[in-house]
Amino acid sequence: MMVRESHRERFTVGHTTRTRSGDGLITLLHISDLHFGPPFQERVGESLQRFAHQLEPDAIVASGDFTQRALPEQFAAARAYLDRLPSVPIVVTPGNHDIALYRFAERVFHPYDLYKAHILPELDTVTKLPGATIVALNSTAPLRATVNGRIHRWQIDFAREAFQDVPEEDARILVSHHHFAPPPDWDRVAVMPQAKRALDAFTHFKVDMILGGHLHRAYIGNSLDVYSGADREHGIVVVQSGTSTSRRGRAREREKNSLNVVRVDARHIRVTHYMYFDDVQDFVPTSRHQFFRRGRPALDREGQAEAEAIFREDHS
Numbered sequence: 001m002m003v004r005e006s007h008r009e010r011f012t013v014g015h016t017t018r019t020r021s022g023d024g025l026i027t028l029l030h031i032s033d034l035h036f037g038p039p040f041q042e043r044v045g046e047s048l049q050r051f052a053h054q055l056e057p058d059a060i061v062a063s064g065d066f067t068q069r070a071l072p073e074q075f076a077a078a079r080a081y082l083d084r085l086p087s088v089p090i091v092v093t094p095g096n097h098d099i100a101l102y103r104f105a106e107r108v109f110h111p112y113d114l115y116k117a118h119i120l121p122e123l124d125t126v127t128k129l130p131g132a133t134i135v136a137l138n139s140t141a142p143l144r145a146t147v148n149g150r151i152h153r154w155q156i157d158f159a160r161e162a163f164q165d166v167p168e169e170d171a172r173i174l175v176s177h178h179h180f181a182p183p184p185d186w187d188r189v190a191v192m193p194q195a196k197r198a199l200d201a202f203t204h205f206k207v208d209m210i211l212g213g214h215l216h217r218a219y220i221g222n223s224l225d226v227y228s229g230a231d232r233e234h235g236i237v238v239v240q241s242g243t244s245t246s247r248r249g250r251a252r253e254r255e256k257n258s259l260n261v262v263r264v265d266a267r268h269i270r271v272t273h274y275m276y277f278d279d280v281q282d283f284v285p286t287s288r289h290q291f292f293r294r295g296r297p298a299l300d301r302e303g304q305a306e307a308e309a310i311f312r313e314d315h316s
């Protein structure tokens with residue numbers, strides 16, 4: 001199967017052509033677990049298309065599980081869907097459902113052929129936006145950890161290299177399908193092996209935020225919630241998306257669909273969690289989360305003025 005050239009241009013390393021506003025704001029649309037195949041819900045998918053075109057994000061992050069059973073026709077449908085999204089960089093990463101689970105020979109000998117042909121030829125990528133570097137690491141493990149995935153040591157080295165020359169003020173964002181830090185109440189699927197090793201490394205690289213999927217329920221929190229790590233002054237903002245278009249929502253998002261809008265500027269990371277509601281046939285904001293970059297207001301005048309304004313508001 002041929003890889004269309006346009007896929008490469010659109011999905012691999014590149015710069016957006018859009019100019020950002022003066023405050024360096026970046027807007028990301030974070031979707032996940034589309035699951036083309038029987039669980040995919042057409043009406044929700046169309047609503048998501050409308051949402052994406054209205055939002056006009058700087059980039060879209062789709063954190064894995066494009067298909068339900070890694071079949072050629074499911075990948076083709078996912079490909080056609082991605083092509084209809086706004087023409088901005090789309091950061092992708094494979095999910096465990098993008099690998100054949102039951103077709104043993106395929107899983108063992110060429111697990112990523114269909115993903116590479118339809119979604120992206122590369123499995124680990126670096127995307128540069130003005131003001132942000134996004135590293136996507138393939139967390140699937142076709143042979144061993146089929147469900148909870150894994151990140152290899154060489155992938156940590158890949159991330160280190162990608163982040164090492166990033167200017168201090170730029171956002172460092174990591175994308176992977178499986179979760180490094182589960183919601184505190186999550187007891188269904190074990191976190192990936194060596195997740196703590198990865199989190200320690202990402203902390204060392206000063207990663208601001210991790211975006212993922214897999215759980216089919218949203219979780220917006222901080223890596224320190226589940227792993228205090230070596231440096232408790234640098235927590236990584238953890239943003240998990242629920243399933244954006246499938247019937248497979250779980251726990252608090254059972255039979256629900258959700259997505260996140262992430263806005264990053266020099267001082268803050270703001271995440272809005274949207275859920276799909278049938279009565280309005282649209283994604284509606286349900287909660288907002290604001291984090292200071294690097295865990296607290298900056299020590300400069302602007303940062304201190306903001307801290308004082310918040311203090312006054314809380315004490316009024």
Ligand SMILES: [Fe+2]
Nearest residue numbers: 033065097214
């Ligand atoms: Fe999934």
